[in-house]
Amino acid sequence: MNDLLNWLDDRTGYRGLLKSALFEHIPGGARWRYVWGSTLTFAMFVQFVTGVVLWSAYSANAQGAWESVWYIQNQMLGGWLLRGIHHYMAQVTIILLLLHLMQVMIDGAYRAPREVNFWFGLGLLALVLGLSLTGYLLPWDQKGFWATKVATSIASMTPVVGPAMQQLLVGGVEYGHHTLTRFFALHAGVLPAGIVALVIGHVYLFRRHGVTVPPKAAAAPDGVFWPDQVLKDAVASLVVMATVLAIVLWTGGAHLGAPADATEPYAAARPEWYFLFLFQWLKYFPAGWEVVGAQVIPGLVFGLVAAMPIIGRWRLGHRFNLGVGAAILAGIVMLTWLARAADNSDPDFLAAKAEADRDAHRAGVLAASPAGIPPAGALEMLRSDPLTQGPKLFAASCASCHRYEGHDGLGRIPGDAPTASDLAGFGSRAWLAGLLDPDRIGTEAYFGGTEHARGRMARFVQRGVAGFSDSERMDLAKVIMAVSAEAELPSQAAADSADVSAIAEGRVLMTQEPIECTRCHTFGEWTEEDIGPVLTGWGSRAWMLGMLHDPAAEPYYGEDNDGMPSFGVEQILSREQMELIVDWLRGDWYAGPEH
Secondary structure (H helix, E strand, O other): OHHHHHHHHHHHOHHHHHHHHHOOEEOOOOOHHHHHHHHHHHHHHHHHHHHHHHHOOOOOOOOOHHHHHHHHHHOOOOHHHHHHHHHHHHHHHHHHHHHHHHHHHHHOOOOOOOHHHHHHHHHHHHHHHHHHHHHHHOOOEHHHHHHHHHHHHHHOOOOOOHHHHHHHHHOOOOOOHHHHHHHHHHHHHHHHHHHHHHHHHHHHHHHHHOOOOOHHHOOOOOEEHHHHHHHHHHHHHHHHHHHHHHHHHHHOOOOOOOEOOOOOOOOOOOOOHHHHHHHHHHHHOOOOOHHHHHHHHHHHHHHHHHOHHHHOOOOOHHHHHHHHHHHHHHHHHHHHHHHHHHHHOOHHHHHHHHHHHHHHHHHHHHHOOOOOOOOOOHHHHHHOOHHHHHHHHHHHHOOOOOEEOOEOOOOOOOOOOOOOOEOOOOOOHHHHHHHOOOOOOOOOOOOOOOHHHHOHHHHHHHHHHHHOOHHHHHHHHHHHHHHHHOOOOHHHHHHHHHOHHHHHHHHHHOOOOOOOHHHOOOEOOEOOOOOOOOOOOOOOHHHHHHHHHOOOOOOOOHHHOOOOOOOOOOOOOOHHHHHHHHHHHHOOOOOOOOO
């Protein structure tokens, strides 16, 4: 072995290289304040390793990116941990860069002859931020898609070349497959290559000029890089790794939102916390002046920081630089806090975020379902899901009159009072029991906001049912079971199977006094005066679709229709959209293994 090592040393001179690297003298001795550069290098190394492994399972195309990230997160062995480390180490890298920059500024290590090394550090900061920005899009989820759309729109503000620059980044006029592949090329190729080059140059210049020794340490004895400083660097790197692992285990890994949908605006889109200050900053600039806040002023600030080695030559230049650095840091912290506070007090943002979280969770449930992700992709999986699309369509087309548990289906409370019944649980025994309750039929949950509040049904309940004896109320309960059974609700399937005899008895009681539903409604072959909706199949999928298609048709309200639009006849909603609403209201969707 010794002969082999001697041969290798003769051919490469590796022993001399190791000796010069490991046994370098450190003026003033090893110190904890010197660990930031090493921990930063360690963090970048972890990013490269985890990034390459993630790359092996990632598919950089608009129809496979989200799906491949979901596979990494949920099916690949240790994938969630690996992705979590990559995600949170990226954020720690930015923090370490800022700490390293602060240490350099405090120690005055930016002054001659270290100006170029300081500029290399600023270049590293810009490239790392670029990595974070480009990596944000790669999961191809709603959050990353819309945040990137905002970021690239800032590039379009650049005078003269702005539109061309945006088109170059986007890969055309629309955000899609080419946008993703270009950002992936930047994230996995161009920017890492630039970082490697700058790190090598940074380390070379650092070795050339040596450590900037603080005045208090100048009189201390010199140390040696190995093992004195290496031990401190290793402990600090271990602390960084342990911190990232703790965050990953605590949070469960990196978040994955719902698949990106260019047709579905994402009101909760926000940049990551390290860009949040810029998002808040731009709020203070009126329309047409955003370029000043997004490019001119930040460019001037960055230029001022880059000029610090020159400013530091003056007698009070170092103190000026420290004051500028402290002011910039304080401004970033303040703007970030203001952005968080504004979001936490904005009900529209909170509602949009809750909706986004629901969609993200639902996408995971559907992807893990027996049907899995369809060949058309995860986006199609969500677009055909009643639990996802039903509430949105209900809020857009139905919530102007109806409510769902008092809200618009998405958790928001409309400003206007409802003018039609609350449809949560429609067709169920509980919903019918409320309709036939003398104290509730006239409320906003049922007929309170409609013309039917003064109709025959309301009078029957408020006068007739109100006087029922106990035995008649028991008969009414059986009628409720019978009518509700017509809906064939998935949530009541077990109860309907268990109450077959009571349901059969209820069907007979419907035709008899004092209940006698068939006096106004048709049920099977029984009817006297067909002036109300047909109860045969009432609440079933076909019945509800027919009601949405044309409530003014004879089997439904006919001439008594109280302003409900004919969504199908008037082509307000497509057949597929009506099916999504109906299936959501009926609870006819995949509920997941937990249900």
